[in-house]
Amino acid sequence: MTGTTGPGADWWRQAVVYQVYPRSFADANGDGTGDLAGITRRIPHLVDLGVDAVWLSPFYPSALADGGYDVDDHRDVDPTIGTLADFDAMVTALHAAGLKLIVDIVPNHSSNRHPWFQAALAAGPGSPERERYVFRHGADGPPTDWRASFGGPTWEPVGDDWWYLHMFAPEQPDWNWDHPDVREDHERTLRFWADRGVDGFRIDVAHYLTKDLTGPLPTQAEIEARTVPEGTHPFDDRDDVHEVYRSWRKLFDEYDPPRMAVAEAVVPTHRRPRYASADGLGQAFNFDLLEADFDAGRFRTVVEQNLDLARAAGSTSTWVLSNHDVVRHPSRYGLPTGTSLPAWLMSDGTDPAADEERGLRRARAATAFLLALPGCAYLYQGEELGLPEVADLPGVVLQDPTWTRSLGTAKGRDGCRVPLPWSSSGSSFGFGPDGGRPAHLPQPPWSGRFAVEAQAADAASTLAFYRAAIARRRELVTGEELEFLDSPDGVVAFARPGGWVCTTNFTTSAVPLPEGEVLLSSSGDPAGGGLTELPGETTVWVRRAG
Structure with missing residues (x-):
């Protein structure tokens, strides 16, 4: 079937998308690892939350050298997570509940266990099998001094002075996107999942696919100094990567x-x-709010810039505060401005100590700000519970390759990937059945007070706030226009179509409450009951009279 303007074609432009990190969401069989059946069982939570779609992080067969982003087979399900039948059942249940599904596609690299890479190693230098990856000869050492994203060199030796390129972990060899087999196989993968009912794809490290390693190559120092002309970098954000995405867009359409x-x-x-x-992927992540301090001027500038960028692309912007790669935003906002997050993690979250109450207050205010914006909001599992970072995971349990590649000097991302608490008590706080194996990452003793069960009946809980905010957004958001309004220093206010206004007080002092009917408050009662002024570090949505 073909079509570009059929029913629901633009569902993603204003969607609220919920990211599921499958190994840490819900464990149905009690083996300590989240699975597809667990996701299916917890769909009622997503319906109650009010989201439009689920983004599913990698669930493919993997040795977990990088949390599932080292993929053995791009067209199957890891046995610890389920089967293709489980996947089909999940898709059916999501669609029956009115939810779309976006899956992660990892096109820059495979795992080192992928059959094609194993064949490349076995075939040896100069073979057709090796042409599918990036192998280079280096008699005097690695072909370049480039550093990988997880630490260490980007080149791994395979003997006889030959090396393969990996921009991430050694278990993640990079594909050669000049090879027709690689392009054809990835299109086959996209069709495989689209034919099973997948509604969309999140493209991992979309800027890294195409590479040109001919001619003099820049050093690591030259790369860091950004002296390489835009669009001609040997591996990063090359102009020719968009040829790939134009062909994918034709497939998607x-x-x-x-x-x-x-x-x-x-x-x-x-x-x-x-x-x-529109002739490419159609949407791109904007991490600018995620990277911004809780500051009125910075938030406004980020919104202005990204709405301009979205208009230039003919798309809508995306907004995100947390994901599986960063310290959770309640913890970030509870730390002094300028805190080094890697150093903070290495101190087990003690130097400095995060102000949990303030961090959560700011996090809720930022979330209400984000949900009022035109565009697509991406939420990360557990943020609806106000979960903080688990900063004190001991080195012995860490799974992120950053820990080993940095020789134990950087903890990495495991602290935001700890399994969710569903119940206030139990051996895994409801993540898995009581009596099952412990969760694959240890849950802290304080998990129970953040559990879904503990918050569901509390009208002032973070869960209640998220449910109310998303429901209000569904009622109110029409069109993609936004008008900033005059406001005091430290306050940002903008009007949306339909006569309602979002106002965020980024200061610590109360300011006059905007005139009109309060529709949502990020502090206290989500309905805004009893508010006589706008507290510090709080967002309200107000319907203006007339």
Whole structure:
């Protein structure tokens, strides 16, 4: 079937998308690892939350050298997570509940256990099998001095002075995107999942696929100094990567409605619209709010810049405060401005100590700000519970390759990947059945007070706030226009179509409450009952009279 304007074609433009990190969401069989059946059982939670879609992080067969992003087979399910039948059942249940499904696609690299990479190692230098990856000869050492994202060199030796490229862990060899087999196989993968009912794709490190290692190559120092002309970098954000995405867009548009896609493209802001263009992936992640301090001027600037970028692309912006790669935002907002998060994690979260109450207050205010914006909001599992970072995980349990690649000097991302608490008590706080194996990452003793069960009956809980905010958003959000209003220093206010206004007080002192009917408050009663002024570090939505 074909179509580009059929029913529901633009569902993603204003959607609220909930990211599920499958190994840490819900464990149905008690083996300590989250699974697809667990996700299916917890769909009622997502319905009650009010989200429009689920983004499912990698669930493919993997040795877990990088949390599932080292993929053995891009068209199957890891046995610890389930089966293709479980996947189909989950898709059916999500669609029956009115939810879309976006899955992670990892096109920059495979795992080192992938059959094609094993064949490349066995075939030896100069073989057709090796042409599918990036192998280079280096008699005097690695072909370049480049550093990998997780630490250590980007080149791994395989003997006889030959090396393969990996921009991440050694278990993640990079594909050669000049090879037709690689392009054809990835299109086969996209069709495989689209034909099973997947509604969209999140493209991992979309800026890294194509590479040109001919001619003189820059040193690591030259790369860090950004002396390489834009679009011609040997491996990062090359202009020719968009040839790949134009071919994918044609594939996506064969479906009715067309499959959506969102790029994880960590590139200079002015380069982002190309990934989000209508003849490309259609949408690109914007991490600018995630990286911003809780500051009125900075938040407003980020919104202005990214709405301009979205218009340039003909897309909508994306907004995100947390995901599986960063310290959870209640903890970030509870730390002094300028705190080094890697150093804070290495101190087990003690130096400095986070102000949990303030961090959560700011986190809720930022979330209400985000949900009032035009565009697509991406939420990370557990943020609806106000979960803080688990900063004190001991080295012996850490799974992130950053820990080993840095020789134990950087903890990495496990603290935001600890399994969710569903119940106030029990051996895994409801993550798995009582009596099952312990969760794959240890849950702290304080998990119970953040559990879904503990918050569901509390009208002032963070869960109640998220449910109220998303429900109000569904009622109120129409169109994609936004008008900033005059406001005092430290306060940001903007009007949306339909006569309502979002006002955020970024200061610590109360200011006059905007005139009109309070529809939502990030502090106290989500309905805004009893408010006579706008407290510090609080967001309200107000319907203006007339």
